[in-house]
Amino acid sequence: MKEITLKQIAETLGISVTTVSKALKGYSDVNEKTRQSVLDLASSLQYTPNSFAVNLRTKESKTIGLVIPEVVHHFFSNVIKGIIEEAEKNGYLVIILQSNESLELEKKQIELLINKRVDGIIISLSNDANNEIYLQQIIDREIPFVQFDKISKLIPSSKVIINDQKAAYQAVKHLIDKGCKKIAHIRGPINPQNAIDRFLGYKKALEDHNITFDSSLVYPCKHVTFEEGKEFAARILADHKDVDGIFVITDMVAVGVLAHFNEHQIKVPEQIKIIGFSNWFMSQVITPKLSTVDQPSFEMGEQAFKLLLEEMHARKEFLPFTPRTIELDTSIIERESTF
Amino acid sequence: MKEITLKQIAETLGISVTTVSKALKGYSDVNEKTRQSVLDLASSLQYTPNSFAVNLRTKESKTIGLVIPEVVHHFFSNVIKGIIEEAEKNGYLVIILQSNESLELEKKQIELLINKRVDGIIISLSNDANNEIYLQQIIDREIPFVQFDKISKLIPSSKVIINDQKAAYQAVKHLIDKGCKKIAHIRGPINPQNAIDRFLGYKKALEDHNITFDSSLVYPCKHVTFEEGKEFAARILADHKDVDGIFVITDMVAVGVLAHFNEHQIKVPEQIKIIGFSNWFMSQVITPKLSTVDQPSFEMGEQAFKLLLEEMHARKEFLPFTPRTIELDTSIIERESTF
DNA sequence: ATTATTATCGAAAACGTTTTCGAAATTACC
DNA sequence: GGTAATTTCGAAAACGTTTTCGATAATAAT
Numbered sequence: 001m002k003e004i005t006l007k008q009i010a011e012t013l014g015i016s017v018t019t020v021s022k023a024l025k026g027y028s029d030v031n032e033k034t035r036q037s038v039l040d041l042a043s044s045l046q047y048t049p050n051s052f053a054v055n056l057r058t059k060e061s062k063t064i065g066l067v068i069p070e071v072v073h074h075f076f077s078n079v080i081k082g083i084i085e086e087a088e089k090n091g092y093l094v095i096i097l098q099s100n101e102s103l104e105l106e107k108k109q110i111e112l113l114i115n116k117r118v119d120g121i122i123i124s125l126s127n128d129a130n131n132e133i134y135l136q137q138i139i140d141r142e143i144p145f146v147q148f149d150k151i152s153k154l155i156p157s158s159k160v161i162i163n164d165q166k167a168a169y170q171a172v173k174h175l176i177d178k179g180c181k182k183i184a185h186i187r188g189p190i191n192p193q194n195a196i197d198r199f200l201g202y203k204k205a206l207e208d209h210n211i212t213f214d215s216s217l218v219y220p221c222k223h224v225t226f227e228e229g230k231e232f233a234a235r236i237l238a239d240h241k242d243v244d245g246i247f248v249i250t251d252m253v254a255v256g257v258l259a260h261f262n263e264h265q266i267k268v269p270e271q272i273k274i275i276g277f278s279n280w281f282m283s284q285v286i287t288p289k290l291s292t293v294d295q296p297s298f299e300m301g302e303q304a305f306k307l308l309l310e311e312m313h314a315r316k317e318f319l320p321f322t323p324r325t326i327e328l329d330t331s332i333i334e335r336e337s338t339f
Numbered sequence: 340m341k342e343i344t345l346k347q348i349a350e351t352l353g354i355s356v357t358t359v360s361k362a363l364k365g366y367s368d369v370n371e372k373t374r375q376s377v378l379d380l381a382s383s384l385q386y387t388p389n390s391f392a393v394n395l396r397t398k399e400s401k402t403i404g405l406v407i408p409e410v411v412h413h414f415f416s417n418v419i420k421g422i423i424e425e426a427e428k429n430g431y432l433v434i435i436l437q438s439n440e441s442l443e444l445e446k447k448q449i450e451l452l453i454n455k456r457v458d459g460i461i462i463s464l465s466n467d468a469n470n471e472i473y474l475q476q477i478i479d480r481e482i483p484f485v486q487f488d489k490i491s492k493l494i495p496s497s498k499v500i501i502n503d504q505k506a507a508y509q510a511v512k513h514l515i516d517k518g519c520k521k522i523a524h525i526r527g528p529i530n531p532q533n534a535i536d537r538f539l540g541y542k543k544a545l546e547d548h549n550i551t552f553d554s555s556l557v558y559p560c561k562h563v564t565f566e567e568g569k570e571f572a573a574r575i576l577a578d579h580k581d582v583d584g585i586f587v588i589t590d591m592v593a594v595g596v597l598a599h600f601n602e603h604q605i606k607v608p609e610q611i612k613i614i615g616f617s618n619w620f621m622s623q624v625i626t627p628k629l630s631t632v633d634q635p636s637f638e639m640g641e642q643a644f645k646l647l648l649e650e651m652h653a654r655k656e657f658l659p660f661t662p663r664t665i666e667l668d669t670s671i672i673e674r675e676s677t678f
Numbered sequence: 679a680t681t682a683t684t685a686t687c688g689a690a691a692a693c694g695t696t697t698t699c700g701a702a703a704t705t706a707c708c
Numbered sequence: 709g710g711t712a713a714t715t716t717c718g719a720a721a722a723c724g725t726t727t728t729c730g731a732t733a734a735t736a737a738t
Contacts, residue, residue, distance in 0.1 A: 005694060016718045021696065031716060048454045052394040053694035056723050061391065063434070071423070072416045081410045084437060093455060095402070095432045098423060115387045116432060226624060255624050262626055282621045285565060285594050287601055344724060355688045360726065370686060392724035395693050 004047040013037060024049075060316075063093045064308060065113035067123045069101045069150075074280045075297045076124070079148065082301020083122060090309055092119070103128040110134060120144035120308045125152060127189045127224075144311035148304045150192045158307040158323040160300050164194045167293050167330040168201025171275045172247050174291070174332050176209050178339075180245030180273055184217040186232050186257070188224060188249040195220075195249060198277070202247055216240075221249060229256020237266070245273045251280035251292055258286060258337070273338045288336035296328050303328065343386040352376060363388075399655075402432045403459040403647060404452035408440045408466070408489075413619045414636045415463070418487065421640020422461060429648055431458070442467040449473060459483035459647045464491060466528045466563075483650035487643045489531050497646040497662040499639050503533045506632050506669040507540025510614045511586050513630070513671050515548050517678075519584030519612055523556040525571050525596070527563060527588040534559075534588060537616070541586055555579075560588060568595020576605070584612045590619035590631055597625060597676070612677045627675035635667050642667065 006024075010017045015034060022030045023038035024047075030038075041047075055061045066083060068076045084094050095118065099106035106126050113121055114137070121138055124147070132152040138145045139157065148160040175183055185202045188195025199218065206213050217240065219232045229248070233256065236243055248254035254276030261268050268274055268288055276283055276292040283290035303326050314321035345363075349356045354373060362369045362377035363386075369377075380386075394400045405422060407415045419435065426433050434457065438445035445465050452460055453476070460477055463486070471491040477484045478496065487499040514522050524541045527534025538557065545552050556579065558571045568587070572595065575582055587593035593615030600607050607613055607627050615622055615631040622629035642665050653660035 003694095007694075017695085018697085018718050018720095019716085022717090025696085027697095029716060034716085050395075050694050051454060051456050052391065052398070052400065053723090054696085056389075056391040056395050056693090056725090057695045057697090059391070059723075071420045072413070074411070077411045077416045080435070081437065084410070084435060088436070088451075093434045093436070093451070096419070096423060096435055097427070097432070098420065112427075112432070115390060117390050259624055282624065285598055285621065286624060287626045342724095346724075356725085357688050357690095357727085358686085360724095361687090364726085366727095368686060373686085389724050392693090393726085395695090395723090396725045396727090398693075 003050065004042075004045045005050065009038065009041055009045070009047065013041060060119050061117060062091055063095060063116075063118050064120045064122065064305075065109075065116065065118040066094055066096045067099055067106065067109045067113070067121070068096070069099050069124065069126045071096065071098055074282070075149075075278050075295065078297035079124070079301040079304070082298040082303075083305050084301075086302045086305040090305075092305075092309075099126040101126040101128060107134045110138065114138070114141065114143065118143075120146070120312050122146045122148065122304050122308055124148050125150040125192070127192050127195075142315065144308050144315055146304045146308045146311070148300055150194055153193060156323055158311060159325040160304045160307065160328065161194075161325065162295055162300075162328050162330050164197035165201040165204070167277070167295075168198035168247065169205045170201075170330075170332055171277065171293050172202050172205035173209070174334070174338060175245040175247060175273055175275055176205065176211070178245075178269075178273055181211065182217070182240065182243050183211070183245040183247060184219065184236050184240065184243050186219045186221060186229070186236075186246060186248045186253055188221055190220060198249060217243070221253060224250060224253055226252055226256040226259070229253035229258075230260040231256075233257040233260035237264075243272060246275075248274065248276050251276035251278050251283045251290060254290055254292070255280075255282060255286060258288070258290065262287070268337050269339050275332075275338055279333055284335065291335045291338040292333050294331045294333050296330070300328060342389065343381075343384045344389065348377065348380055348384070348386060352380060399458050400456060401430055402434060402455075402457050403461065403644075404448075404455065404457040405433055405435045406438055406445065406448045406452070406460070406462045407435070408438050408463065410435065410437055413621070414488075414617050414634065417636035418463070418640040418643070421637040421642075422644050423640075425641045425644040429644075431644075431648075438465040440465040440467060446473045449477065453477070453480065453482065457482075459485070459651050461485045461487065461643050461647055463487050464489040464531070466531050466534075481654065483647050483654060485643045485647045485650070487639055489533055492532060495662055497650060498664040499643045499646065499667065500533075500664065501634055501639075501667050501669050503536035504540040504543070506616070506634075507537035507586065508544045509540075509669075509671055510616065510632050511541050511544035512548070513673070513677060514584040514586060514612055514614055515544065515550070517584075517608075517612055520550065521556070521579065521582050522550070522584040522586060523558065523575050523579065523582050525558045525560060525568070525585060525587045525592055527560055529559065537588060556582070560592060563589060563592060565591055565595040565598070568592035568597075569599040570595075572596040572599035576603075582611060585614075587613065587615050590615035590617050590622045590629060593629055593631070594619075594621060594625060597627070597629065601626075607676050608678050614671075614677055618672055623674065627678075630674045630677040631672050633670045633672050635669070639667060 006017045006020045010020045019030055020038050023035040087094050097109040135155045145157040147157055151159050187199045203213050221228050276290050279292045279294040283292050311321050345356045345359045349359045358369055359377050362374040423433050436448040474494045484496040486496050490498050526538045542552050560567050593613055615629050618631045618633040622631050650660050
């Protein structure tokens with residue numbers, strides 16, 4: 001029960017390995033009859049090329065690497081799904097690694113993928129990422145490279161993003177349209193670009209609607225968890241009893257806020273309106289249902305792979321390639337928490 | 340800017356490729372001085388072995404394949420996390436593919452992985468799986484193979500499972516202990532073994548507590564979705580107005596039931612008590628909080644990889660290997676829906 | 679001084695494929 | 709019939725590593 005090789009097929013057919021290889025790959029310089037006999041024997045033996053040998057010879061593995069902060073996350077698992085599906089359509093497989101929001105690990109995972117010699121890398125940065133010189137080595141080694149969601153603007157790669165600032169602006173405007181006058185913001189950690197952009201969108205929306213910005217109304221998350229949401233909800237009530245709206249960095253935290261308000265009989269949306277971000281599945285099944293910003297996660301994955309494929313093609317054909325950035329649309333989903 | 344190879348190191352040092360390779364791999368038959376010079380040059384050039392060549396030579400890729408029905412799922416993404424982390428600790432990377440609960444796709448994904456020549460395969464079957472002869476080819480080709488969660492008992496591979504029957508029994512007993520007399524069961528699809536086992540546990544718990552089993556109280560899911568939960572909630576209310584407890588195949592569906600009851604002012608747990616299965620994250624943030632069966636998903640992933648590693652080791656050393664089955668413990672988590 | 683032992687090295691084969699280049703055989707053309 | 713064009717094939721190199729096995733040189737033992 002050995003592996004079938006070209007050599008074995010060649011020997012039983014009394015022809016050369018070269019001809020067998022050519023027959024299987026549809027080269028024109030092989031006689032129709034021999035081609036047929038090779039194909040027949042190959043399929044009856046269930047021949048499949050040894051991918052290790054093919055990789056070595058062709059210098060590509062038809063495999064890409066994906067590094068994300070966390071697999072157990074509705075947004076990221078949707079992105080993963082988008083990437084895997086699009087990759088498979090194009091004959092690529094996906095190796096997934098997690099940074100667990102750790103800079104150390106993120107660097108290590110990238111090196112693992114480089115040593116593995118994947119054909120390309122897709123990444124969403126961890127929150128800790130502040131000094132992304134190690135990303136530069138991906139570019140330097142000319143490995144096709146796409147960033148999505150949490151990106152580094154400094155690294156010249158293709159990117160798939162949403163316009164966080166605009167989306168946040170619309171979310172806060174939604175609260176204002178619904179009558180909110182004093183709006184708090186539970187923001188993300190200091191470093192990630194998207195936390196910064198959402199904060200800027202919040203600020204701009206206030207200014208454009210003649211609400212003076214008050215930095216004491218901004219609460220920065222460290223871990224972006226359900227528990228933090230509960231904590232901040234309590235803090236906000238203690239600090240500002242007249243807050244009537246909260247824009248939260250992401251649904252996970254917003255659900256924590258909601259949980260605290262439910263436990264303490266704070267009426268949502270009557271007393272305080274809440275809007276989250278990301279349209280996490282959970283937000284439509286809690287009480288009250290959470291208004292949020294829909295972020296096209298699956299599509300983000302698809303687009304990220306498509307951009308990577310573009311670059312992989314270009315590199316293979318030695319064509320020039322300039323990175324592209326795709327900005328996907330978001331939309332406000334109005335539910336009970338802002339009625 | 341070429342790739343660094345052993346040959347280049349050998350040439351600049353004026354020694355043979357053999358010695359360079361041996362020096363890097365710590366063979367004893369290389370002089371300490373030459374060993375040091377090789378190590379120095381290698382690290383200064385940032386040499387990393389070409390994994391394609393290593394794969395071909397060693398006939399292993401330090402990569403395993405994982406096939407699951409769906410990535411976007413709290414249970415599975417936790418398993419993925421467990422597998423990835425444990426794999427990485429042992430120097431393995433993980434390729435993930437989805438079956439989307441389709442038999443066709445499941446077969447295709449397995450073939451992809453076999454052709455890719457991964458060192459091992461971990462799988463959780465799709466609901467459609469009824470005729471698993473294509474799993475046999477994994478065994479026949481002597482590819483290390485582990486099943487988890489949704490398994491085929493007929494295929495002699497290592498397995499990581501929970502005792503679904505026992506867990507379901509405990510869940511239903513919990514309802515009975517809380518005073519339920521007429522308990523409905525929203526069960527999973529017909530085929531999967533774990534849906535069958537949970538149903539059997541439900542039935543046995545009733546019988547052991549002198550409640551006569553009534554098949555009209557059993558509602559089989561097709562798609563195991565939130566929406567189906569809402570539908571069945573309505574159906575149960577229409578069919579049996581005196582139902583006072585429901586055991587639901589999984590939290591996703593249970594949350595649907597809860598949503599319908601919330602909308603129609605059915606009091607949970609006063610009027611009807613509900614217990615789910617899997618301890619989905621969401622179940623602790625909805626209102627009322629859902630009682631459920633905790634399923635150790637992350638640990639399941641870890642154990643699955645460990646079993647796979649055992650078999651990969653054994654195969655490599657040509658040692659005999661007999662498949663093992665690990666059964667993990669579950670526990671009842673009591674929350675508001677069964678107070 | 680001779681033999682036995684040990685330390686150190688490298689030639690070469692092997693893994694299985696792809697592709698270049700030239701040779702041989704066949705066909706077409708005048 | 710001879711030459712040119714075309715069809716069909718295969719030898720060989722290459723991808724970069726690992727490992728076997730034998731050779732040489734240095735040292736130890738007698």
